[in-house]
Amino acid sequence: MATNLALINGHKGIDRYLVEAGIASHLSTLSRKLKNGSRSREEEQESLAATAVRRSALAAALIQDAFRARSFHQIHVTTAIN
Secondary structure (H helix, E strand, O other), rough: OOHHHHHOOHHHHHHHHHHHHHHHHHHHHHHHHOOOOOOOOOHHHHHHHHHHHHHHHHHHHHHHHHHHHHHHHHHHHHHHHO
């Protein structure tokens, strides 16, 4: 899988992008399926699952952003002290 290859080679940004792109593609497919007809109980649960995945992906992105900002700040503080 391209994501694993990117991760193994140390391309952390690319592997995360590929994971997010895969999730977005899957959610798009689910959304199209849900719009094309009446919703059964199973489709309703898929919709709820898709919403949960979307929220989880957003939370992960926000956490990653916070860690990146903290790391960036830490490097600049350490550099300024030295």
